Amino acid sequence: MLSIIQILLLILSVAQFIIIAHIILSWLINFQVLSLNNAMVASIWDGLNRLLEPVYQRIRQFMPDLGGIDLAPLIALIAIYAIRVILINNAAALI
DSSP: OOHHHHHHHHHHHHHHHHHHHHHHHHHHTTTTTTTTHHHHHHHHHHHHHHHHHHHHHHHHHOOOOOOOOOHHHHHHHHHHHHHHHHHHHHHHHOO
């Protein structure tokens, strides 16, 4: 059972890394440090958007309209952290 919890924690860590990479890439694109005219940047951006938009859309359904502020990535990171805490705290009970 411990190995299943470790695998779940690894998956959550990878998801957390992907969301943080998406946030940083969006900042770099918006501040024009990176350009979407670059094929590699556009490819990475498109891949991350295809991966994360379904998750963000579900979160945005429950959030009020905040104008230009998108808090869906923050909510997703908080949810991942909460799931990690629940798994770690209940690992002893599951073993």
